[in-house]
Amino acid sequence: DLHSNAISGGGTPQSSCGSAGLYIDLAQSPALPTGPLGIIRNNVIQHGSCPSGYVVKEKSPNGDPRIFEHNALVPPSDQGIPLYFDEDVTALMTAAAVNALTDMTASGNIDTQPGLSYTGSGFPVLSAGSPLRNAGTAAGAPAWDHERDARPQESAPDIGPDEYVP
Numbered sequence: 001d002l003h004s005n006a007i008s009g010g011g012t013p014q015s016s017c018g019s020a021g022l023y024i025d026l027a028q029s030p031a032l033p034t035g036p037l038g039i040i041r042n043n044v045i046q047h048g049s050c051p052s053g054y055v056v057k058e059k060s061p062n063g064d065p066r067i068f069e070h071n072a073l074v075p076p077s078d079q080g081i082p083l084y085f086d087e088d089v090t091a092l093m094t095a096a097a098v099n100a101l102t103d104m105t106a107s108g109n110i111d112t113q114p115g116l117s118y119t120g121s122g123f124p125v126l127s128a129g130s131p132l133r134n135a136g137t138a139a140g141a142p143a144w145d146h147e148r149d150a151r152p153q154e155s156a157p158d159i160g161p162d163e164y165v166p
Contacts, residue, residue, distance in 0.1 A: 001039045003140055006116070006124045006161050009048025009055075019048030021074075025059035036064040036104045042136040044114050044124070044160040046074040047081050057085040061103075070108035070137045072159045073098065083111055108137060114160065123147070125162050132159040 002022075009019030022045050026037060047055045055073045058064060064087075073095055075081040082091035084098045092098050095111040115130030123146055126132055136157035145151060145163035153163050 001140065002041075002043060003039070004042045004136070004142055004145070004157075004159075004161055006044045006046075008046040009050070009053060011048040011050035011053075013049050013051060017050035018053035019050040020054045020057045021045040021047050022056045023059065024057065024063040024065060026062040036066040038065040039067040039140060040065050040071060041067065041069045041140055042071065042157060042159050044072045044074060044116070044132065046114075047076055049076070053081060054085045054091075055081065055083045058087050061087045063087070064104045067105045068098070068101075068109065069106065069139070070135065070159055071110075072114050072132055072135070073109060073111045074114055075111070108135070110135060110159075116160070116162075123162070124160060126158055126160065126164040128164070128166075130158075130164065133164050135159050 007021050009021045011017045011019035073083040084092040095109045098109050099106050112131045115127040116124040134154050134156040136159045141157040146161045149163045151157045151163045153165050
């Protein structure tokens with residue numbers, strides 16, 4: 001279960017690097033259950049700084065999460081980076097295409113710049129105009145954000161680790 005985080009692929013803008021905010025793979029093992037596994041909700045997932053790569057990449061059909069909901073998928077601007085690379089085959093360029101996947105439960109995902117600033121300690125904080133405000137789901141959401149502010153403060157939890165306090 002991956003819930004309410006800010007995840008970045010990191011890297012530096014060099015021609016030889018590639019980055020992925022989230023890389024999903026499931027090792028083959030007869031002891032593991034078959035079918036989609038895992039829940040990924042309310043995360044801010046950023047591609048990183050490299051000129052190639054993905055925001056989210058499934059390594060194989062075995063890498064499907066069971067639930068992928070209300071995540072903010074943040075590519076670098078103007079680079080044509082896929083938001084979601086499905087089963088290491090299909091590049092999905094919009095959140096609508098991710099939400100249309102049928103091999104997992106996918107809904108409420110958005111593709112947007114998150115409107116985050118970072119405190120001196122490096123923790124992300126939502127701005128008043130952030131599109132992440134009230135865009136999350138309460139299903140599985142933690143009761144508190146990283147600053148110990150109760151969730152939700154308004155009509156719904158915010159996407160990411162910070163809950164905006166009006």
